[in-house]
Amino acid sequence: MPRTRSDTSRRAILDAAFALVGEVGYAKLTMEGIAARAGVGKQTIYRWWPSKGAVLFDAFLALSENAEGSPALPDTGDLAADLKLVLRATVEELNDPRYDLPMRALTAAILNDPTLAAEYEQRLEAPMRAIKLARLANAAELPPGTDLELALELLWSPLQSRWLAGGELTPAFADAVVDTVLAGLRGSRDPA
Amino acid sequence: MPRTRSDTSRRAILDAAFALVGEVGYAKLTMEGIAARAGVGKQTIYRWWPSKGAVLFDAFLALSENAEGSPALPDTGDLAADLKLVLRATVEELNDPRYDLPMRALTAAILNDPTLAAEYEQRLEAPMRAIKLARLANAAELPPGTDLELALELLWSPLQSRWLAGGELTPAFADAVVDTVLAGLRGSRDPA
Amino acid sequence: MPRTRSDTSRRAILDAAFALVGEVGYAKLTMEGIAARAGVGKQTIYRWWPSKGAVLFDAFLALSENAEGSPALPDTGDLAADLKLVLRATVEELNDPRYDLPMRALTAAILNDPTLAAEYEQRLEAPMRAIKLARLANAAELPPGTDLELALELLWSPLQSRWLAGGELTPAFADAVVDTVLAGLRGSRDPA
Amino acid sequence: MPRTRSDTSRRAILDAAFALVGEVGYAKLTMEGIAARAGVGKQTIYRWWPSKGAVLFDAFLALSENAEGSPALPDTGDLAADLKLVLRATVEELNDPRYDLPMRALTAAILNDPTLAAEYEQRLEAPMRAIKLARLANAAELPPGTDLELALELLWSPLQSRWLAGGELTPAFADAVVDTVLAGLRGSRDPA
DNA sequence: GCTTAATCGAGACGGTACGTCGTGTCTTTTC
DNA sequence: GAAAAGACACGACGTACCGTCTCGATTAAGC
Numbered sequence: 001m002p003r004t005r006s007d008t009s010r011r012a013i014l015d016a017a018f019a020l021v022g023e024v025g026y027a028k029l030t031m032e033g034i035a036a037r038a039g040v041g042k043q044t045i046y047r048w049w050p051s052k053g054a055v056l057f058d059a060f061l062a063l064s065e066n067a068e069g070s071p072a073l074p075d076t077g078d079l080a081a082d083l084k085l086v087l088r089a090t091v092e093e094l095n096d097p098r099y100d101l102p103m104r105a106l107t108a109a110i111l112n113d114p115t116l117a118a119e120y121e122q123r124l125e126a127p128m129r130a131i132k133l134a135r136l137a138n139a140a141e142l143p144p145g146t147d148l149e150l151a152l153e154l155l156w157s158p159l160q161s162r163w164l165a166g167g168e169l170t171p172a173f174a175d176a177v178v179d180t181v182l183a184g185l186r187g188s189r190d191p192a
Numbered sequence: 193m194p195r196t197r198s199d200t201s202r203r204a205i206l207d208a209a210f211a212l213v214g215e216v217g218y219a220k221l222t223m224e225g226i227a228a229r230a231g232v233g234k235q236t237i238y239r240w241w242p243s244k245g246a247v248l249f250d251a252f253l254a255l256s257e258n259a260e261g262s263p264a265l266p267d268t269g270d271l272a273a274d275l276k277l278v279l280r281a282t283v284e285e286l287n288d289p290r291y292d293l294p295m296r297a298l299t300a301a302i303l304n305d306p307t308l309a310a311e312y313e314q315r316l317e318a319p320m321r322a323i324k325l326a327r328l329a330n331a332a333e334l335p336p337g338t339d340l341e342l343a344l345e346l347l348w349s350p351l352q353s354r355w356l357a358g359g360e361l362t363p364a365f366a367d368a369v370v371d372t373v374l375a376g377l378r379g380s381r382d383p384a
Numbered sequence: 385m386p387r388t389r390s391d392t393s394r395r396a397i398l399d400a401a402f403a404l405v406g407e408v409g410y411a412k413l414t415m416e417g418i419a420a421r422a423g424v425g426k427q428t429i430y431r432w433w434p435s436k437g438a439v440l441f442d443a444f445l446a447l448s449e450n451a452e453g454s455p456a457l458p459d460t461g462d463l464a465a466d467l468k469l470v471l472r473a474t475v476e477e478l479n480d481p482r483y484d485l486p487m488r489a490l491t492a493a494i495l496n497d498p499t500l501a502a503e504y505e506q507r508l509e510a511p512m513r514a515i516k517l518a519r520l521a522n523a524a525e526l527p528p529g530t531d532l533e534l535a536l537e538l539l540w541s542p543l544q545s546r547w548l549a550g551g552e553l554t555p556a557f558a559d560a561v562v563d564t565v566l567a568g569l570r571g572s573r574d575p576a
Numbered sequence: 577m578p579r580t581r582s583d584t585s586r587r588a589i590l591d592a593a594f595a596l597v598g599e600v601g602y603a604k605l606t607m608e609g610i611a612a613r614a615g616v617g618k619q620t621i622y623r624w625w626p627s628k629g630a631v632l633f634d635a636f637l638a639l640s641e642n643a644e645g646s647p648a649l650p651d652t653g654d655l656a657a658d659l660k661l662v663l664r665a666t667v668e669e670l671n672d673p674r675y676d677l678p679m680r681a682l683t684a685a686i687l688n689d690p691t692l693a694a695e696y697e698q699r700l701e702a703p704m705r706a707i708k709l710a711r712l713a714n715a716a717e718l719p720p721g722t723d724l725e726l727a728l729e730l731l732w733s734p735l736q737s738r739w740l741a742g743g744e745l746t747p748a749f750a751d752a753v754v755d756t757v758l759a760g761l762r763g764s765r766d767p768a
Numbered sequence: 769g770c771t772t773a774a775t776c777g778a779g780a781c782g783g784t785a786c787g788t789c790g791t792g793t794c795t796t797t798t799c
Numbered sequence: 800g801a802a803a804a805g806a807c808a809c810g811a812c813g814t815a816c817c818g819t820c821t822c823g824a825t826t827a828a829g830c
Contacts, residue, residue, distance in 0.1 A: 542733045
C-alpha cells in the first residue's frame with residue numbers, strides 16, 4: 001500500500017505555487033492554477049495541504065531548507081558592522097522583485113490565518129531569531145542584561161514596516177537603524 | 193432626479209463591510225455578503241467602489257473621520273511620557289478584538305494592492321505621520337538635525353511587527369521601545 | 385428586477401442537451417458539457433432544472449410542442465388500417481438513429497427517477513394516450529365494454545419492448561401485432 | 577501464490593453490488609462503494625469486470641443460477657391457466673421492492689450499453705425464452721403455424737411496459753392480458 | 769406639480785474557482 | 800502472483816462569488 005506520498009508531485013506543487021504567486025500575486029493564486037502548472041490533480045494538493053496559504057508556506061520552507069548555507073551571522077567582533085552587513089542583505093532581498101510578490105503573499109496568508117502564523121513563527125521565524133540572538137549574546141558592545149528580544153525587534157521591524165508600506169528601502173536606512181538602535185541599547189542605562 | 197448618491201446606502205454599505213470583516217475575516221468577506229447585509233443591490237456597491245478592498249478602506253476612513261477628536265498628540269513637555277501614552281493607546285487598540293480582525297483585513301488588502309496602498313498612505317498614514325512629526329519637531333529632548341522620519345519608524349514599527357506576527361503586545365513593551373529609541377536618538381552623538 | 389428568465393438561454397440549453405445526448409449518450413452527458421455547448425453558465429442550468437434528466441425531459445417536451453401537428457390519430461373508419469399506419473410510424477421513429485439515442489437516454493433517466501417518471505406520465509404520455517383512446521373509443525370494430533387502456537398497452541408495448549431489447553423492429557411486426565390484438569379484443573367475448 | 581481468482585472476493589463483490597444498488601439505485605452505485613462494502617481492493621474488481629454494469633449483470637446471473645429450480649414452465653394442459661400462473665408470478669416479482677430497484681438498474685445499464693444488452697440477451701433472456709417457447713409449442717390450444725415469438729412478446733411486454741412506466745401491476749391485469757392475447761392468437765383465422 | 773433621468777433593490781446572466789467524489793491506473797506491501 | 804490498501808492524474812459534480820446586465824420602482828432636480 002503506497003502509504004508513501006510522491007515526492008515528485010510534492011516538489012512540482014511547491015515549485016508551481018512559488019512561481020505562480022510571483023507571476024499573478026496571492027489574490028489570483030488558485031489551487032487549480034497550481035495543480036495545472038504542476039501537472040497534478042487537485043486532490044493531490046488537498047490531500048496534503050489544507051489551504052493555498054499552507055502550500056505557499058511550505059514552498060517558502062523548502063526554499064529556505066535548500067539555502068541552508070547561513071547557520072550563523074557573521075561575527076567579526078564589530079557588532080555594528082556585522083549587523084549592517086546583514087540588514088543590507090535583508091534590504092536587498094526585500095527589494096528583489098523575485099521575492100517581493102511571494103513574500104507579500106505569504107505575509108497576507110499569515111495575516112489572516114492564525115494557524116499558519118503559529119507555524120510560521122515556529123518553523124521559520126524562531127530558527128532565524130535564534131541565529132540572530134546568538135550573535136547579539138556574543139556581542140561585547142551590549143551592556144549585560146540587555147533585552148535581546150527587544151533589540152531584535154528594534155533592528156528588524158523598521159525594515160519590514162517600510163517594505164510593507166511600499167516605502168523606499170535603502171542600505172543607508174539600514175545603517176541608520178543599526179546606529180541609532182545600538183546607541184539606544186548602549187545608553188538606555190542612563191536615560192534623561 | 194436623484195443625480196446624487198444615496199448617503200443612506202453608503203453608510204449601510206460601509207457599516208456592513210466593517211461588521212462583516214470583523215465576523216468572518218477578509219478572506220470570506222464578499223461583495224454579495226456586504227450587499228445582502230446592507231440591504232443594497234450589488235450594483236450600488238460596484239457603482240461607487242472598484243473592489244472590496246476599497247470598500248473596506250472607506251469603512252476605515254469613515255471610522256477615523258468620526259473619531260477626528262485627536263488632531264494633535266499630547267505635549268506635556270516630557271517627550272518620553274507623551275510617547276508612552278500614545279504607544280500604550282496604540283497597543284490597546286491593536287489588542288482590541290473589535291479592531292484586530294478589520295485591521296488585519298485592511299493590511300492584507302493593502303499588502304497586495306499598490307493602488308490601495310498609495311491611497312492608504314495618502315489619506316490615512318500621511319495625516320497621522322504629520323501629527324506625530326509635529327510633536328517630535330517640538331521636542332527639546334531631541335538633538336537638532338535628528339532624522340524624525342527614522343525616529344517615527346523606530347518607535348511605531350516594533351508594535352506593528354509584533355501585532356502582525358501575533359506576538360504579545362504589552363504596555364511594558366511600548367515603554368521599553370520608547371526608552372531605548374529615545375536614548376538612541378539622543379545618544380547617537382557617540383556612535384561606534 | 386429580472387424575475388424573468390432568459391428564453392434564449394433556455395432554448396440553447398435544451399438544444400445543446402438534445403444534441404449532446406445524441407452524440408455521446410446519456411452516461412457521458414454532463415451538465416458542464418451542456419453548459420459549454422449552450423454557451424451558458426452552469427448555474428443557469430441548475431437555477432431552473434434539478435438534474436440532467438430533467439433537462440433532457442424538457443428538451444423532449446419542447447420537441448413535441450414544436451411538432452404539435454398531430455392532435456388526433458387518423459380515422460378512416462378502418463381501425464386496423466389506421467393503427468397499422470400509426471404503429472408503422474412509431475417503428476420508423478424508433479429505428480431513426482436521430483431519436484434512438486436520445487430516447488434511450490430519456491428512458492434511462494425516467495427508469496431511475498420516480499419524480500421524472502411521474503412528470504413524463506403526466507406531460508407526455510397522458511396526452512398521447514388521450515389521443516389514442518379517442519380513436520379507439522370511436523371504433524365500431526370493438527365490442528362495447530372493451531378495456532381500452534388494456535388495448536393500448538397490448539398494441540404499443542410490444543414495440544417498446546423490442547426496441548428496448550435491441551431487437552429488430554419491422555413494419556410487418558407492427559402489422560402482426562395489430563391483427564392479433566384486434567382479433568383478441570373482438571373475440572375475447574367467447575373464449576375457448 | 578494464488579494463481580486463481582479468489583471466489584470469496586467474487587461473491588463478496590457481487591453481493592455488495594446487488595445490495596448497494598437496492599439501497600442507493602444505479603445512478604449512485606459506485607465502484608468504490610462496491611469495493612468498500614465488499615472489503616476488497618478496487619483493482620480486484622477492475623481485474624475481472626470492465627464496468628459497474630457488468631458487475632451488476634453478473635450479480636443477477638449469480639442470483640438466477642442459485643434459483644435454477646425452474647427449468648420448465650408448468651404444463652397442466654390448460655395453457656391459459658398455466659400462463660396466468662407464470663405472469664402473476666412475474667407481476668409479484670416486479671412489485672417486490674427487493675427486486676424493483678436492482679432490476680431498474682440492470683435495465684438502465686442494458687439500455688445504454690449494447691455490449692451488455694447482447695450479453696443479457698444471450699445469457700439471461702434467451703434461456704428464459706426457450707423455456708417459454710417450449711410451453712407454447714406444446715399447447716394444443718394454438719393453431720398450427722402460430723408465430724410463437726410474437727406470442728411471447730404480446731404476453732410479456734405489457735407487464736414490462738407498465739412496470740417501466742411506474743404504473744400499477746395487478747394479477748387481474750396479467751389475467752386480462754393472457755385472455756385477450758390467447759383469444760387473438762386463436763381467432764386470427766378471420767382477420768380484417 | 770410634472771416630467772424626466774439617474775439611482776436604487778433585486779436578481780438573472782456568463783464565468784471562474786471552489787472543495788469533493790468517483791474513475792481507472794499505478795505502486796507498495798502482505799499473504 | 801493475486802489481493803488489500805490507497806496515492807495518483809483526471810474530470811465532473813453542485814455551490815459560491817465575481818462583475819455585468821436588465822428590470823421596474825423610487826426620487827429629487829429642472830422645467
